[in-house]
Amino acid sequence: MIPHEWRETLPRMSSSPNALCFGHEFPTSGVPCLVQIGLQGLTVVFTSDGQEQQEDIPFTALSISVGGLDHDHLVLKWPSKQGERLLYLKDAELIRTFRRVAPPSVHIPFEQAASVARLARWRRMGAWGVAFGILLTGVAGLWWGSDLLVALAVERIPVEWERKLGEAAYRELLARQDLVKEGPAVSAIQEMTRRLVEQIPHNPYKFEVTVVKSDVVNAFALPGGYIVVFTGLMQNAACAEEVAGVLGHEIHHVLQRHGLERIVKRLGLVVAASILVGDQRGFAGLMKQFSVEFVGLTFDREQETRADIAGLHLLYDAKIDPFGMIRFFERLSANDEGRMEWLSTHPMSRGRAERLTAELAAMPQLTPVPFTFDWAAVRESLGAPPSAEP
Amino acid sequence: MRSEILYPGAFPLVKIELSAGEQIKAESGAMVGASPTIDVESKMEGGFLGALSRKLLTGEKFFFQTLRASRGPGEVLLAPTVPGEIVILELDGVTEYMVQKDGFLAGADSVRIESKMQSFARGLIGGEGFFILKIGGKGPLIINSFGAIHRIDLKPDQEYIVDNSHMVAWSATTSYTIERASSGWVASFTSGEGFVCRFRGPGVVYIQSRNPGGFGAWIRQFIPVSE
Ligand SMILES: [Zn+2]
Numbered sequence: 001m002i003p004h005e006w007r008e009t010l011p012r013m014s015s016s017p018n019a020l021c022f023g024h025e026f027p028t029s030g031v032p033c034l035v036q037i038g039l040q041g042l043t044v045v046f047t048s049d050g051q052e053q054q055e056d057i058p059f060t061a062l063s064i065s066v067g068g069l070d071h072d073h074l075v076l077k078w079p080s081k082q083g084e085r086l087l088y089l090k091d092a093e094l095i096r097t098f099r100r101v102a103p104p105s106v107h108i109p110f111e112q113a114a115s116v117a118r119l120a121r122w123r124r125m126g127a128w129g130v131a132f133g134i135l136l137t138g139v140a141g142l143w144w145g146s147d148l149l150v151a152l153a154v155e156r157i158p159v160e161w162e163r164k165l166g167e168a169a170y171r172e173l174l175a176r177q178d179l180v181k182e183g184p185a186v187s188a189i190q191e192m193t194r195r196l197v198e199q200i201p202h203n204p205y206k207f208e209v210t211v212v213k214s215d216v217v218n219a220f221a222l223p224g225g226y227i228v229v230f231t232g233l234m235q236n237a238a239c240a241e242e243v244a245g246v247l248g249h250e251i252h253h254v255l256q257r258h259g260l261e262r263i264v265k266r267l268g269l270v271v272a273a274s275i276l277v278g279d280q281r282g283f284a285g286l287m288k289q290f291s292v293e294f295v296g297l298t299f300d301r302e303q304e305t306r307a308d309i310a311g312l313h314l315l316y317d318a319k320i321d322p323f324g325m326i327r328f329f330e331r332l333s334a335n336d337e338g339r340m341e342w343l344s345t346h347p348m349s350r351g352r353a354e355r356l357t358a359e360l361a362a363m364p365q366l367t368p369v370p371f372t373f374d375w376a377a378v379r380e381s382l383g384a385p386p387s388a389e390p
Numbered sequence: 391m392r393s394e395i396l397y398p399g400a401f402p403l404v405k406i407e408l409s410a411g412e413q414i415k416a417e418s419g420a421m422v423g424a425s426p427t428i429d430v431e432s433k434m435e436g437g438f439l440g441a442l443s444r445k446l447l448t449g450e451k452f453f454f455q456t457l458r459a460s461r462g463p464g465e466v467l468l469a470p471t472v473p474g475e476i477v478i479l480e481l482d483g484v485t486e487y488m489v490q491k492d493g494f495l496a497g498a499d500s501v502r503i504e505s506k507m508q509s510f511a512r513g514l515i516g517g518e519g520f521f522i523l524k525i526g527g528k529g530p531l532i533i534n535s536f537g538a539i540h541r542i543d544l545k546p547d548q549e550y551i552v553d554n555s556h557m558v559a560w561s562a563t564t565s566y567t568i569e570r571a572s573s574g575w576v577a578s579f580t581s582g583e584g585f586v587c588r589f590r591g592p593g594v595v596y597i598q599s600r601n602p603g604g605f606g607a608w609i610r611q612f613i614p615v616s617e
Binding site: 016017018019020022024027028029030032067068069070071073084086088090 | 592
């Protein structure tokens with residue numbers, strides 16, 4: 001039996017329950033009990049139906065760990081006659097007393113448990129620290145105009161996901177347009193797209209190009225590989241290579257994820273940060289609201305230049321005469337700006353065509369492989385004269 | 391404080407009888423009716439910063455209300471916003487519950503409510519926000535759910551997996567880790583069943599039989615979207 005002095009050595013700290021006891025025959029929510037700490041061990045007092053029941057446990061019988069959602073409970077385990085018992089202590093005073101009084105044999109497991117709890121707390125604080133750090137870096141990054149954060153965030157968006165977003169905007173847009181579903185124009189565009197896309201190594205996108213009946217001279221790309229070409233653009237192109245040039249350019253807006261970059265930049269820091277730390281659901285909600293805005297999406301000068309150069313290389317790899325692209329740019333820059341919508345989204349400067357000419361000059365001579373369709377027939381099918389005005 | 395659940399089921403009311411001078415805490419907006427002897431005070435539980443951060447980070451109401459029988463004994467009727475069950479837990483002074491922000495309806499004055507910043511990862515993907523309520527003290531605690539409340543009893547080290555949007559309250563002696571419900575991020579995001587919580591006993595977990603987010607999504611499909 002337990003010597004009586006045990007309980008006399010320390011003042012009774014409280015008389016109301018200060019711990020929860022779990023055991024086989026107890027309710028799963030635990031039984032409140034009063035724990036007192038003596039020099040040799042614990043006394044656990046249960047009160048049920050006004051009847052006091054007590055159990056004395058020597059320190060040597062205890063095994064120690066931490067538990068609870070926040071690792072803030074000291075968990076003491078011992079084998080009792082009724083099976084294994086667990087005691088969850090949270091009272092700070094009680095835990096301090098335990099630490100002070102417990103014999104050396106218990107010290108080591110206690111300190112180990114304490115360091116587990118500390119570590120868990122630190123990790124939690126650490127995660128918050130990192131999160132705030134990212135936010136601060138983000139603020140600083142955007143403040144100084146750095147695109148690094150945007151690039152990092154964009155990188156984290158899965159392609160499949162980008163495709164879903166692009167598709168939503170695409171369907172919404174096409175629903176309100178008059179589409180060219182078949183005929184020479186569609187098969188011509190398909191042939192050009194196939195030849196270009198074949199040259200892309202490790203292409204994660206399934207490109208889909210739709211021809212929309214409209215006089216505007218324009219084409220655009222949505223994230224995920226959705227490209228729209230207006231018949232106005234085709235009617236204004238003197239040869240298929242010119243249209244292929246625009247396609248190559250648009251394909252590179254997709255491959256380089258310019259749309260996402262733009263959107264992330266526009267939506268700003270919070271979204272970028274939330275993608276970085278892995279919360280893409282929030283982004284999904286925002287993207288849904290913004291999906292319509294894709295359509296009015298314009299790219300910045302740097303993105304345009306990158307798409308131009310990469311598009312030129314793609315044409316080259318596909319053995320499509322790159323002069324078509326350059327000529328088209330030149331013609332656009334010389335032309336009446338009012339009718340040329342491609343100009344509003346693609347500020348045309350002489351420098352742009354010149355940069356491409358220089359780039360092309362550095363590449364080895366190419367023997368182009370012509371397309372199988374007749375461009376004049378394509379133009380005629382769209383109601384344009386067989387040859388464009390020079 | 392004597393409380394009774396009227397019309398148990400989907401649309402219950404709680405009737406709480408207060409003796410003169412007695413007061414309770416209630417979620418603001420929960421009061422449906424009261425005797426003229428009852429006064430309503432709004433109080434910021436957890437101090438101004440606590441209330442502010444709760445408001446900012448959980449979108450929760452800024453105040454809890456204190457309902458006090460200042461002018462003699464009386465009764466109050468309380469109801470949650472959403473259809474669902476109400477459960478009264480008797481706090482014993484030792485047991486603490488973590489309650490997700492919408493789960494609290496009312497409690498005795500001696501019930502202690504803290505809003506607690508939880509771990510970053512849990513806050514981000516756990517579905518119950520960055521703050522949860524930690525409720526201890528002594529006396530009745532009244533929680534509510536969306537749908538029915540189901541109680542899961544966990545023995546020491548026993549585990550159970552719960553969809554995060556169904557969690558209502560759980561005892562502080564349980565611990566949980568967050569896991570992805572399905573393989574692949576895309577699948578989780580698009581299927582709408584983001585994450586699950588793996589609970590580990592000992593303790594009790596209360597879950598709700600309906601998912602508020604899921605219900606919202608279901609409703610939204612019937613709301614015409616303006617062009
Ligand atoms: Zn462009």
